[in-house]
Amino acid sequence: MTSTPYIVNDVMARRVIAVAPDATFKEIVTAMERWKITALPVVKGEGRVVGVVSEADLLPKEEFHGRRPGLIEQMRNLSATAKAGSTRAEDLMTAPAITVHPDAPLPQAARLMANHRVKRLPVVDANGTLKGIVSRADLLKVFLRSDDELADEIRHTVVNHLFPVSRSRIKVTVTHGIATLAGQVRDSDLIPVAVRLTHAVEGVVDVRCRLATEAST
Template sequence: MTTQPFTVADVMTKKVLAVLPGAEFKEIVTSMERWKVTAVPVVEGEGRVVGVVSEADLLLKEEFHDHRLGLIEQMRRLDATAKAGSRRAKDLMTSPAVTVAPEASLPQAARLMAAHRVKRLPVVDASGVIQGIVSRADLLKVFLRPDDDLAAEVRHDVIEHLFPLSRRRVDVHVDGGVVTLSGEVRDSTRIPLAERLARAVEGVVDVRCELIAQDAGGDEK
């Protein structure tokens, strides 16, 4: 296979809104509204990410604005009540931040988001310095790849490698990201692998495999 998988660096947003630990509550809210984002990294020094302030962190102030908690609930929600009474990023942020490396794969980033229930991840280098930010929407960018590009990649990286002798009898058609493989191949044992590899091409939505074995049989070597 010759095509390199997409990484976080390929889809991330490089222009990032970030705040310093001393940023005030209203400043953070105003910046998030202006940039239309739901969370901002908190950075210090040369841009090292030390935490993230999200809408959820900020909304705690509204949640507890006129709600007096009993002693047991206060003890159970110490972190939340502390944030509700805070006004600077260093006290509002969730730390340590959940981050991802630029070279991470898109499935790795998606799993991190799902596991930590976050909508975006700061992208940091080995020193923890921010390089960009990746959101759920960014991870979906691969599904915007043109059908012609997908067809060319499936043909080159899947069909030509698995079926070198019968590749000309295989048709690769892509419509709306859905790949259809049809035609005759010599080695029927490789058909399931062809379907699996085609499905793994980034940007492919689904695969319909209609490949059949030639009557003559024989392997593809």
């Protein structure tokens, strides 16, 4: 009834800057600065993702620069103090990497980012081979769809299917991503279904329902 949901493959970046496990600390920092990114997938062999190295993984080097952490401090944060003394991606990276498949729905990618508190996810195939990268900004691209495009999709995938008889009496408008359904329908039970399906259209920010049954007017 509804259009095919957007998946990661629809919005991901296919050009990815990655580093090998033996990349040096300075090479990693240089790549981040050159490409204006905050994290890099670490790939091995034919492109299999083995980890991700981010700015957070590099900061302990500065945090403990010029001083040696005490025993208690080391015990409290073994990972950070270990990374402070590391110089290569394989020792600095966070592993295993949190990844997502190209056919994953966008809400799944968003939940992974939120649950693991990361800003981007390497996109890998069934073999773990790097295919792209998806960021928070990429997930928001669906909200750049035009109001006219959203209105057309709502009419075709929601109104025309749910209300084949009443559709001529239903007006669909979208303003700044907010969809409004107005008019008269025969079956009141279908009104909440219409609202739910309209919410599910990729790029819709919110839904205003002004539908009423013919008998109530």
